[in-house]
């Protein structure tokens with residue numbers, strides 16, 4: 001079960017989350033969506049099977065402050081065995097298009113050592129983003145399998 005954690009102000013990123021959920025389900029993977037405002041206090045990210053983080057970008061290519069509960073968890077909870085991906089919407093009018101996606105990926109790389117697959121979409125998803133979302137989900141699912149395999153091997157080595 002993939003947990004899709006999404007922060008959206010005006011609905012674009014939420015719509016992208018729905019498209020990604022659909023693609024996950026079409027690929028045979030169960031998914032649940034959680035809005036950041038609903039997760040305060042009661043979501044241990046390290047217990048998730050897999051996570052896709054969705055965010056818009058604010059300020060000058062920044063992660064919106066509403067994502068703080070998620071960023072704090074990424075920093076404090078052990079996500080090394082949890083396959084993660086990042087998606088977001090932004091506006092290419094700004095110098096750092098979807099900067100929040102890049103920043104979240106960098107943070108995840110720092111704490112997990114893994115390069116999370118990413119998808120950036122211009123404002124509201126268009127029909128042309130359908131195949132991009134499907135391709136992102138395919139890339140994420142192979143990353144998911146690779147991370148799971150790595151951690152099974154690690155556990156086996158530790159019990160030897």
Ligand SMILES: Cc1cc2nc3c(=O)[nH]c(=O)nc-3n(C[C@H](O)[C@H](O)[C@H](O)COP(=O)(O)O)c2cc1C
Pocket residue numbers: 007008009010011012013014055056057058059060061062089090091092094095096097098099122123124
């Ligand atoms: C004040 C402000 C700053 C923004 N800064 C950026 C930015 O630096 N980079 C970017 O790609 N988009 C930026 N955006 C655009 C939003 O990220 C974009 O509209 C996004 O799709 C909103 O997502 P939402 O509908 O899920 O809230 C900014 C928007 C506003 C209003």
